[in-house]
Structure formats: structure tokens, C-alpha cells
Amino acid sequence: MKNSPLFLRAGAALLALAGVLWNQQVYPPGEGVQLGRLPHRWITGGPRCMEVPDWQVHEYNPDFYILRQSGCTHFEKPFLYLIFGKEKAMLMDTGAGVNDVARIVFQTIAKWGERNKRSAxxxxxxxxxxxxxxxxxxxxxxxxxxxxxxAASVPELEKAFAIRPYPTGIGLIDLGGRKLDVIPIPGHEDNAVALYDRQTGILLSGDNLYPGRLSVRNWDAYVASAKRLTDFTEGKVITHVLGTHIEQKRTPFSDYVRGTLYQPEEHELALSRGHLLEWNDALQRSKDKPALLAMRDFTVIPRQGPRP
Ligand SMILES: [Zn+2]
Ligand SMILES: [Zn+2]
Incomplete structure (x- = not known):
């Protein structure tokens, strides 16, 4: 190459560049999935609470926002999701303890409205x-x-999202040019649902599956829900499985004790369809008898009776 004509060297350089671009393509590109970015780390709570905002608002992409409540306001540090369609916005969950969630949600909606020339x-x-x-x-x-x-109750969910029969039917939320499937997943709690956002390929799995301690109140229902949710994802693009808490550390098989506010080494929020398969597989193997299932990135913990 050193002594070859300039046009050959230029050609080789172009080929190399094409190779780099080719490698950066996203597969499968034909699904029209809108991608976004997750932060490397979240603000958790502390180390100095005076310096930590009550809410962290992360723009995953211009129409998908993740709100995380600070551990300084409540140790559960839940994640909330705010998603925009052409006609409507949708908020999943309203936070823990005493919080000012409406202020941050309407502020984010107002900013989105300014950017998109949409008021109200x-x-x-x-x-x-x-x-x-x-x-x-x-x-x-x-x-x-x-x-x-x-409201988070089966009759309201059935009615609002046309889920029939419950819990095996799949409901639908239409935000205008953006559809989300509503998959009932009782087990952690009777009124639990997962959402599949067809636009981003994100599966919102709530408290049923996230990097942490997955407490199960109704084992049979939880195992059946895991199977239905996993079957639902068959053949679909799943970019991320996003739950509503992080309790796991980055170190495999270890977690922060309940009540920890500051988690500098917490696991990333996103799980993948691989985790979903691992979760479902372990549950189906233990379906006849509740068992503690310690996995690398989460632990399933059977608990008896209703939540205290
Ligand atoms: Zn929770
Ligand atoms: Zn819960």
C-alpha cells in the first residue's frame, strides 16, 4: 500500500470507513424502532442529600423520559416513565412517599410542548x-x-385498556401514532401490568422483573405471568427490559440492603430479553414449589401473605 498509487490508497481508506459505518448499523434496522440512550449512572440519593435533586429527569429520546425519584426523599428510589404520542402523553406511576411528582411531570410536558409547538x-x-x-x-x-x-385496579385496567379476558388478554394504549401493549402480570401484586412500547421496543416490567429483590406474593400467578410475558416477546424487538427499582450492585449476586439511600455501585437499570428468558426458565423449573432463586442480576424471593 505504501508505494501504491494515490487513488488506490484513497479507495482503501474509503473501504475502511465504509466498514466502520457498516459495523455501526443497528440490526434489525427495518423495524422502525426509535432508539435512545440510558445514562451510565443514575443519581441515587446522596452522598450529600442537600446537593441532590428530588427528581432526575432523563431524556431517553425526545419522546421518552425516565424520571427517577431520589433516595433522599424515599429509599425505594422508584423509576417513573413519561411517554409522548402525537395526541397524548402517558405517565406510568406517581412515586413514593411525600413527593412533588406533578410539578416535575408538568414541567417536562411543558418543555416537550414548547419543543413540539403543542400546548395543553x-x-x-x-x-x-x-x-x-x-x-x-x-x-x-x-x-x-x-x-x-x-387507578391501579383490575376493573379499571380492564375497562380503560380493553383487557379481555383478564389476565390472559392483552390490552392497548393508543397515544396517537404510538401504541403500547398492556400485559397483565399478577404475582408480585394482583394489579400488576407490563407495557410494551412498540415505538422504542422497550418492555416496562414494573416490580415483577428488575435488577434487585423480586418479591412474590402469589407464586402460581407470578410463574404464569412470567410465561405469558416471555411468550409475548417472542419474535418482537426488545431493546431493553426496564423495571421500577435498582437494588442490585454491579458485582454479580450482590445487592444493597433494603433502605439504602446512596448506591454508587448500583447495577444498571436495563435488563435484556436474555434476562427475561433466564427469569422465566428458572421460574418454570420451580413452578410446583415456591423457591428462592438467586440469579446473577436479580433474586426471586417468595413471600407469604399480603404485603405488610
Ligand atoms: Zn416497588
Ligand atoms: Zn411492588
Whole structure:
């Protein structure tokens, strides 16, 4: 190459560049999936709470936002999801403890509106499930004009998203040019649902599956839900499986003790369809008898009776 004519060297350079670009392509490109970026690390809570914002708003892409509540306001540090279609915005969950979730949500909607020249975007509020650390801010959205509020209860979910029969049917949320499938996944809690966002390929798995301690109140229902959710993803693009907490550390098989506010070495939020398969596989093997299943990135923990 050293002594070859200039045009040959230029050709080789172009081929090398094409190779780099080729390698950066995303497969499968034909699905029209809109990609985004997750942060390398989240603000968790501390080390100095005075310096930590109550909410971290992460723009995954211009129409998909992840809100994380600070551990300084509540140790559960839940993740909330705010998604925009052409006609409506949708919020999944309203946070834990005493919080000012409506302020941050409407601020984000206003910024989106400015950018997209849309004022008064209607908002749909729904939930991953009915536990207190996901519905604490509900009152801030109920009875507001321009807000459709769907309580975390099976009858309301059935009606709002046309899920029939429950829990084996699949419901639908249409935000205008953007559809999300609603998959009932009782087991961690009776009213739990997962959402599949067809636009980003993201599966929102709530408290049923995330990097941490997955507590199971109804073993049979949880195992059946895992199978239905896994079957649902068959043949679909799954870019990320995003849950609602992180308790796991980056070190395999280890987690932060319950109540930890500051988690500098926490596991990333995103799991993959590989984790979903691993989760379902372990559960199906233990389907006849509740068992503690310690996996690399999460632990399934059977618990008896309703949540205290
Ligand atoms: Zn829960
Ligand atoms: Zn939770």
C-alpha cells in the first residue's frame, strides 16, 4: 500500500470507513424502532442529600423520559416513565412517599410542548401496580382537567385498556401514532401490568422483573405471568427490559440492603430479553414449589401473605 498509487490508497481508506459505518448499523434496522440512550449512572440519593435533586429527569429520546425519584426523599428510589404520542402523553406511576411528582411531570410536558409547538397535551396516568411506592402521588393528578386517571385496579385496567379476558388478554394504549401493549402480570401484586412500547421496543416490567429483590406474593400467578410475558416477546424487538427499582450492585449476586439511600455501585437499570428468558426458565423449573432463586442480576424471593 505504501508505494501504491494515490487513488488506490484513497479507495482503501474509503473501504475502511465504509466498514466502520457498516459495523455501526443497528440490526434489525427495518423495524422502525426509535432508539435512545440510558445514562451510565443514575443519581441515587446522596452522598450529600442537600446537593441532590428530588427528581432526575432523563431524556431517553425526545419522546421518552425516565424520571427517577431520589433516595433522599424515599429509599425505594422508584423509576417513573413519561411517554409522548402525537395526541397524548402517558405517565406510568406517581412515586413514593411525600413527593412533588406533578410539578416535575408538568414541567417536562411543558418543555416537550414548547419543543413540539403543542400546548395543553392531554395526560394519561396509569400504574405498573398498586403498591404504595408507585401510587403515592396519585392525588396530585386525580380530578385535574386534561388528565385521564386510571387507578391501579383490575376493573379499571380492564375497562380503560380493553383487557379481555383478564389476565390472559392483552390490552392497548393508543397515544396517537404510538401504541403500547398492556400485559397483565399478577404475582408480585394482583394489579400488576407490563407495557410494551412498540415505538422504542422497550418492555416496562414494573416490580415483577428488575435488577434487585423480586418479591412474590402469589407464586402460581407470578410463574404464569412470567410465561405469558416471555411468550409475548417472542419474535418482537426488545431493546431493553426496564423495571421500577435498582437494588442490585454491579458485582454479580450482590445487592444493597433494603433502605439504602446512596448506591454508587448500583447495577444498571436495563435488563435484556436474555434476562427475561433466564427469569422465566428458572421460574418454570420451580413452578410446583415456591423457591428462592438467586440469579446473577436479580433474586426471586417468595413471600407469604399480603404485603405488610
Ligand atoms: Zn411492588
Ligand atoms: Zn416497588
Amino acid at each position: 397535551m392531554p395526560l394519561l396516568v396509569m400504574h405498573s401496580h398498586a403498591h404504595g411506592d408507585h401510587i403515592a402521588g396519585d392525588k396530585q393528578f386525580q380530578n385535574l382537567p386534561n388528565v385521564t386517571f386510571v
